[in-house]
Amino acid sequence: MDTQTIIEKFRGKFGPDVLDTEIKNRKRALVTINPEMILKVGEYLFRDEGFRFIIASALHTRKGFEIHYHFSKDEIGLVLNIHVILDKNKPQIESLSNMFNATNWIEREMHELFGIDFLHHPNQEKLISEGNWAEGVYPYRKEFKEDKK
Amino acid sequence: MSKPTLIPIGPYHPLQEEPELFKLYCDGEIVKDIKWETGYNHRGIEKLSESKTYDQVFFLVERICGICSTSHPFAFANAVEEICGVEITDRAKYIRSIIGELERIHSHLLWVGLAGHFLGYNTVFMWAWKYREPVLDLFEMITGNRNSYAMFKVGGVRRDIENSKIPVIRKILADVTKKADLLTGAVMDDPVIHARTKGVGVLTKQDILDYGAVGPTARASGVGIDIRKDDPYAAYGIVNWKVITATAGDVFAKAEVRLLEMYESVSIIDQCLSGLEKTKEGEVNVKVTEIPEGMGTGRAEAPRGEVFHCVFSDGSNSPARHKIRAQSYTNIATFRKSCIGQTIADATLSLAAVDPCYCCTERMAVAYDSASGQKILNAKELIDMSARKTAELKQQISHKR
Numbered sequence: 001m002d003t004q005t006i007i008e009k010f011r012g013k014f015g016p017d018v019l020d021t022e023i024k025n026r027k028r029a030l031v032t033i034n035p036e037m038i039l040k041v042g043e044y045l046f047r048d049e050g051f052r053f054i055i056a057s058a059l060h061t062r063k064g065f066e067i068h069y070h071f072s073k074d075e076i077g078l079v080l081n082i083h084v085i086l087d088k089n090k091p092q093i094e095s096l097s098n099m100f101n102a103t104n105w106i107e108r109e110m111h112e113l114f115g116i117d118f119l120h121h122p123n124q125e126k127l128i129s130e131g132n133w134a135e136g137v138y139p140y141r142k143e144f145k146e147d148k149k
Numbered sequence: 150m151s152k153p154t155l156i157p158i159g160p161y162h163p164l165q166e167e168p169e170l171f172k173l174y175c176d177g178e179i180v181k182d183i184k185w186e187t188g189y190n191h192r193g194i195e196k197l198s199e200s201k202t203y204d205q206v207f208f209l210v211e212r213i214c215g216i217c218s219t220s221h222p223f224a225f226a227n228a229v230e231e232i233c234g235v236e237i238t239d240r241a242k243y244i245r246s247i248i249g250e251l252e253r254i255h256s257h258l259l260w261v262g263l264a265g266h267f268l269g270y271n272t273v274f275m276w277a278w279k280y281r282e283p284v285l286d287l288f289e290m291i292t293g294n295r296n297s298y299a300m301f302k303v304g305g306v307r308r309d310i311e312n313s314k315i316p317v318i319r320k321i322l323a324d325v326t327k328k329a330d331l332l333t334g335a336v337m338d339d340p341v342i343h344a345r346t347k348g349v350g351v352l353t354k355q356d357i358l359d360y361g362a363v364g365p366t367a368r369a370s371g372v373g374i375d376i377r378k379d380d381p382y383a384a385y386g387i388v389n390w391k392v393i394t395a396t397a398g399d400v401f402a403k404a405e406v407r408l409l410e411m412y413e414s415v416s417i418i419d420q421c422l423s424g425l426e427k428t429k430e431g432e433v434n435v436k437v438t439e440i441p442e443g444m445g446t447g448r449a450e451a452p453r454g455e456v457f458h459c460v461f462s463d464g465s466n467s468p469a470r471h472k473i474r475a476q477s478y479t480n481i482a483t484f485r486k487s488c489i490g491q492t493i494a495d496a497t498l499s500l501a502a503v504d505p506c507y508c509c510t511e512r513m514a515v516a517y518d519s520a521s522g523q524k525i526l527n528a529k530e531l532i533d534m535s536a537r538k539t540a541e542l543k544q545q546i547s548h549k550r
Binding site: 132 | 187188191193195231359361379448455457459461470479482
């Protein structure tokens with residue numbers, strides 16, 4: 001199965017919830033989806049299509065908080081980026097960690113660094129700064145200013 | 150069941166000499182639960198990267214890991230070149246692959262040595278580290294550095310490998326191969342190592358997929374993923390080589406995969422050297438004048454598995470956002486599967502079998518007081534905090550007892 005077919009199949013399955021698609025080349029594709037669909041998309045990719053979860057990248061932009069979930073289809077070397085845009089004031093999305101363990105740490109890290117809430121996460125504790133960081137201070141947000149003292 | 154006893158490994162690992170804390174909750178000899186604390190070495194590299202120019206980021210990411218120092222620049226170069234749409238020269242491809250594979254050889258030798266040390270088999274430790282030295286000398290000859298080689302840049306490599314050096318590289322590699330034979334024989338044929346590592350810390354194929362584990366950890370469980378083959382970059386799509394896999398998923402299988410991979414690396418380097426002879430000296434760079442707006446994902450197969458870099462460019466001379474996923478990030482997480490239900494002695498071995506690299510996994514030495522929100526930066530306060538944490542841990546342990 002090539003990238004074009006995979007994207008067409010994805011569009012057929014999720015229809016109106018696919019907000020945008022971009023095929024950069026035969027090994028890189030980006031699909032923007034409705035954030036409410038993340039659980040169904042995760043299940044489809046991981047269980048039905050045999051994708052491997054690589055990692056997720058969070059960004060703080062003018063649009064709000066964005067997450068790129070990077071999935072890999074190793075048989076054809078495809079990196080499929082599932083892109084979601086979350087609310088500026090209340091960034092939250094369903095956690096994928098109840099489905100597979102690979103997202104557990106990165107969701108904790110994104111919660112810690114960006115303040116994105118992962119609903120129903122089995123254990124949303126801090127991953128890297130437990131006990132050493134003020135509550136409610138998110139260093140990777142754009143408004144965070146380093147104290148130069 | 151009686152109240153579990155807490156056995157700490159860390160906050161400074163006695164053998165791997167890196168900061169982490171594994172809390173083993175044990176009932177007698179058996180590990181019943183395990184927790185991991187990290188963050189001792191978090192350096193905020195992703196954030197720091199946003200304040201550096203693309204050329205400077207190479208030096209920054211090279212310092213994420215002291216062992217596989219070229220894997221991060223490799224993945225970063227792949228990501229940025231994807232944004233620019235640049236195709237590097239064949240000679241630069243060969244040089245990149247040579248550096249990548251030499252690194253794999255020295256990293257695998259380092260692990261085999263440490264694995265021997267973990268087992269109490271210190272002869273293997275001494276041998277492996279002794280035989281690793283010529284590889285580091287080779288690096289010094291080619292790049293000028295034994296580690297952190299500073300060879301990569303957008304559009305190619307910084308230094309060429311002169312054709313006159315090729316016979317010397319081949320000679321050293323032939324010597325290393327002979328020593329690798331000796332070492333492989335010592336490890337693969339030793340009945341004590343078989344008895345000590347077979348059936349220990351088994352990870353099934355499903356565990357690998359569930360945790361997204363990569364590299365030799367995945368390949369030892371029969372999951373044949375290797376970015377060099379699946380998504381070829383540099384010269385890996387040009388040369389012939391095979392992916393080494395095993396099926397048992399235990400500590401022995403992981404050792405077997407790493408030892409046999411060294412031979413593939415030697416073969417890849419040999420073919421790349423032949424490639425160098427066919428290309429013109431000096432053609433190692435393509436001029437890149439601008440990094441356009443866009444997003445690039447770069448992958449590279451480091452000795453421990455897939456390194457993933459995602460770069461978001463806004464058209465300026467520094468990344469707008471740079472996400473780094475090191476290979477140990479997913480591999481270390483498998484400890485819950487490989488250690489719970491085992492004895493303490495086996496658990497320590499299983500924890501080491503994924504070749505964990507804690508520096509890679511964390512990527513700020515800036516501390517905040519959680520109570521006041523004030524920044525603590527002076528050395529005395531950091532030392533005091535360390536002493537306080539140690540006291541807390543001691544109290545916790547005595548309380549558990």
